[in-house]
Amino acid sequence: MAVSVRRSIQLAAALALASGMSAVQAAPAKQSSTPDIPIPNVPYTKFTLKNGLTVLVHEDHKTPVVAVNTWYHVGSKNEKVGKTGFAHLFEHLMFSGSDNFKKATYINAMEGIGATDLNGTTNQDRTNYFQNVPTSMLDYALFAESDRMGHLLGTVDQKKLDLQRGVVQNEKRQGENQPYGVAYELLVNNTYPAGHPYSWTVIGKMEDLDAASMTDVQDWFKKNYGPNNTVLVLSGDITPEVARQKVEQYYGHIPPGPPLAKHQEWIAKRTGTHRTTVQDRVPQARIYRTWNTPGANTPEEAQLDLAGLVLGGGKTSRLYKRLVYKDQLATSANASADGSEIGGQFDLTLTARPGADVARMERIADEELQALMKNGPTEAELRLAKTTILARYTRMVERVGGFGGKSDLLASCQTYTGNPDCYKIYLQRIKDATPASVKKAMNTWLADGDFVLQVDPYPTALVAGKPGIDRSKEPMLGKPMSLKLPELQRTTLSNGMKVVLAERHDAPVVNFQLLLDSGYASDAADKPGVASLAMRMLEEGTKTRKSLEIGEEFAGLGAQFGAGSNLDSSFVYMNTLKATLPQALGVYSDLVLNPAFPQNEFERLQKDRLAAIAREKTVPQLMALRVLPGLLYGKEHIYSRPFTGTGTEESVKRMTREDLAKYHATWFKPNNATLMIVGDTTLAEIKPLLEKSFAGWKAGEVPKKVLSNVAPIDKSVVYLVDRPGALQSVIVGAQLAPPKNSPDSLQLDIVNDVFGGTFSSRINMNLREDKHWSYGVNSQLYAAIGQRPFVSMSPVQTDKTSEAMKELVTEYRNIAGGKPITADELKSALDNNTLGLPGSFETAGQLTTAYTNIVQYGLPDDYYNTFTGKALAMTPQSANALAARSYSPDRLVWVVVGDMSKIEAGVRALNVGEVRKIDADGNPVK
Incomplete structure (x- = not known):
């Protein structure tokens, strides 16, 4: 569950042991090297129910998986001043069970049937829910999705409202706690006039969330979430005939909502330059420069997308060559056009190298912009940008669901334009663009009316009918699907x-x-x-x-x-x-x-x-x-x-x-x-x-890496790292586990799912869903040839740091035997792993990752083909025995990062273990 925004303003960092790939995309130097990339085609069947629900069906039978993608045409722009954040708050509420789908949370239930690419997001224009489910579980997923559309309000009580309100507020704190987190609200507040539907953030204001009443949220749902305001896409291992029968069965009885007024285009073009400076606890200054422009699905969108790529869309863009590569004033310099439904924005984001002349960086960026506006892109630059976009869309056809998959593409086009093929119009505009057309669009929209936000380092540094089914009974669950991976x-x-x-x-x-x-x-x-x-x-x-x-x-x-x-x-x-x-x-x-x-x-x-x-x-x-x-x-x-x-x-x-x-x-x-x-x-x-x-590559001697075993520590130790002014604390608990290829590795991953590896895990349900002190906590066993890091990561609100750490200590002791894993908990983890397995091998990239794991960690070639059988052989007794010998609740390494002036005394009072203060490099602090 997340806020989906079109602007990437927060630091994106690959966590921990990810491979850290750096992408390179740029343009051809010679016209002859440019391939003729065809516009992709995603065939579909379209029909509309009597209640107004629009349904699109796309067939793709390569894996036994169906993507269920639901788009409600309601986002933050449909809110009113003083009642902001409702769309995103309701996205969370719709994960909390419904009248006939009485589950603790929707995500728990979907994980239990092996759903993958599972989430929901909200942006200015729409709310979407998506999951890829095994074909055998499609009825279950459709029952759940249709029930929260047509049978939700009976279960939304004050307790659920308060719980999800707390979760959303922690999500807001978590975003604002990141470097440059202050920027987004300042950007939307200053680039749109008061009252414009895009003039507030998607996540809303804290005071509006506090004031949301039961009447407010019920009225909001009745108005916006009817089938006549919804697009449903089923993409994957399904036929149109089967889809129609199932959709009629599950959705046909739901009455439409009231007629809705829809916002029309409102570009809010500005004049002059407006500038704001703000301080944040960041190590590098950053410049954001924004213009209001036409939005998505307009003729200008394609021209400005191409302009963004030429100016700041990759390693060979003009801003990169000048600011990052040549003058070395910036560590990153990006430009992009971000199209929303009723308007768009064109953005420059420049991150200064520490100690660099920020004003000079900004001045040179403007020189490059003015030069491009004066002369337009070269033919070579334009070919590069076109190839980048066409190749991106070509890769979309690998995936049936999730962000950027085929179902997403169809749903977006249908929701915003009524034409599921609208992407073809966009791509044809890309192909037809000329240097002159790009130049014209830039001069029309970027010659005036910019807002500049400078973020400086803080001085201290840091239709009513009868249901077609009996909704008192959930559909019978299917069984794990057989896995037929390509042979190695x-x-x-x-x-x-x-x-x-x-x-x-x-x-x-x-x-x-x-x-x-x-x-x-x-x-x-x-x-x-x-x-x-x-x-x-x-x-x-x-x-x-x-x-x-x-x-x-x-x-x-x-x-x-x-x-x-x-x-x-x-x-x-x-x-x-x-x-x-x-x-x-x-x-x-x-x-x-x-x-x-x-x-x-x-x-x-x-x-x-x-x-x-x-x-x-x-x-x-x-x-x-x-x-x-x-x-x-x-x-x-x-x-x-x-x-x-x-x-x-x-x-x-x-x-x-x-x-x-x-x-x-x-x-x-x-x-x-x-x-x-x-x-x-x-x-x-x-x-x-x-x-x-590779003919010239010669074999030779290679050094041997010596992996020594590390003995467990005698007792827990708590390390404190100060981050003054932090809005949240991050609590890390860590120990060592056997290597990835150890005999119990597969089973331990499943036990960890019970503890912290999934949304429905014990620690997440405790700190997020029950206490709502966090937007989300998790634990993970990172893969390694030697002893594996076994880490729980818990960002929590500052004033609940000691209480949250106390709960985590209890949860570690419970999983080690204090509260044995139940048959239901184990079944949920097993279902999530075995039923969801087919959805993990949809793209060439996913297969590459899986097979690389086999090679890297010395796993058998049939590891994934035999996974289900080995997992289903687990029993509560074997799971608890494994947990008891694997978790070390009193021999953990704890690291707590936060504002020590507010949390240190409380953490020390817990007496979890010896407390040591260290700096950001791990060195002792007196």
Whole structure:
């Protein structure tokens, strides 16, 4: 459950042990390299029930999964001043069960039937609910969705309203607690006139949420959530005939809501320049510059989207080349057009390098904007931008549901335009655009009327009818669906590199992932961060290609590239279109084999890395994940580096480009590598191309990483990290677990789902749903070849820090035997894992991730095919025995990040263990 906004203003950070891929997209240098990418087609059948419900059905039978995507045409713009936040609040309330679907929460029930891509979001214009469910569970999902549409208000009482109001308010605090979190409200308040439907935030004002009454929310629901204001898309393993029968059965009796007035276009074009400056606890200044423009599904949308890509849409954009690459005044410089239903905005977001001249950065960005407006984009720049957008839409056809999937595309078009094919109009406008048309749109809409927000670092740093079914009884549940993953085919190249292929021919894309046995654990003790920075620099130049040229070639081919590391391995990733595979493979292999690590690029990225570390030390969750490894494993262990992979400021300052070149020469050997390929190719087709592309790569000796076992600590220790002014505290509990390939690993993951691994887990239901002290808490077993980090992460409101930590201590003791796992809890976790398994292998990227896990952690090839049988063999007795020997409630490492002036005394009074104060680098504080 989340607020969906069109503007990305908060720091996006990959948590902990993610592979940290960095995307590269840009434009072709030569017209001949630009592929003719066709506009994708998502066929559908459309029908409308008598009550006004519009239904779209798309068939895709590659996996036994159906996406159920429901769009209510109501968002924050339908609210009134003084009653803001209702759309998002009601999105939460609709997850709380209904008259005949009497579940603690909707998400709990959906997890229990194996739903994936499961959530709901609200933006200015719509509220959507989506889930991919096994085909055998479709009746259950439709029963639940239709019941909350037609039979909700009988269960919405004051207790539920107060609970979800508290959850939403914690979501608001959590967003505002992030770096630059102050910006969004200032932006919407200052770019739209008072009373404009976009002049308040989607999440609303705290005082409006406090004032929401039962009468208010009931009236809101009756007005906006009828079938005549709704689009339902069923996409996947279903036929139109079956869909019509089921939708009539479950939705046909629901009466329509009242006639609704709809907002028309209201662009609110501004004149002059308005400027605001605000301070925040951030390490880098940031400039936001915004113009009001036409919105989505207008002729101008395509022109301004292209302008955004040329100006600030990637590594070869003008702002990147000038501010990040050449002058090195910024660590990021982006531009984008954000289209909403009745209006849009064009945004520049410039993040200054620490110590840089912010005014000069802003002035140069304006110079680049004015130059583009004066002359328009070049033909090459425009080809790049067009290819990027067309390739993005081509990849959408892999996924039936979720954000950006086919059901989302159809629902959006139908909701906003009444034409499910509207994306084709947009893409044709993209294809037809010229430098002159882009120039005209920019001069019409960006020549005047901008708002500039400067965020500076804070000085201290831190129709009524009878139901077609008996709603007193839920539908019978289906059974786990058989899993038929593509077979793993293996071969070895003449140089010793292992190749693993899984064919999938439903979309014209091919995924490559080179897996190298290195990772953060290969870093020298005094040089943490080398592995991740070396991987980041792979895209910064080879012996024959310069940094910006690489991005141009990949984007011109419609390909995406990334490189990164986790604890144990490093990865080189490419996703390319089938049509451009040979050319893309040539560029890919050059980056793997011949990185130059240019000194000038190293110096630039070294500064960027130092800025990134400074940012990490302001984000509460990342602060904890930086200090946790050394506390958990001990300073000498090879897993003791920060889980973000970025290293330390001291190590990065001492690093040289020779360190990176040495890393590549040491670990990049074909006999230390496996190339995973998933997609639209065959072994007979791809192997000759690989032999040619990697012919010059020679085998050699590779160092051995020594993984030592760490003994558990004798008793719990609490580490406190101060973050003055924090609106929330982050409480981390951690211990060590056996490796990913240990005999009980699969079963322990399921036990963890009971504890904290799913929405319906014990700790989330306690701190979010019962106490509503948090927007959401979780626990996770991160994968590792050695002992795994077993971590719970609990952001809670500041004034409930000690109470929340007390609850967590109790929950740890309960899972270890104080409150045994019940048969119902285990069944819920097993259902979620086994029934949801087919939904985890829809795209080439998902398959690549799964098969990479098999290779990286030494799992059997049939790991996923045998998963269900092994999981269902668990019993409450075996689950509790495993929990008792796996959880160490009195031998945990606790890390609490928050405002110590408000929380330290309360945490100490709990007497959980010895309390030690440390700084953001993990060093003791007296």
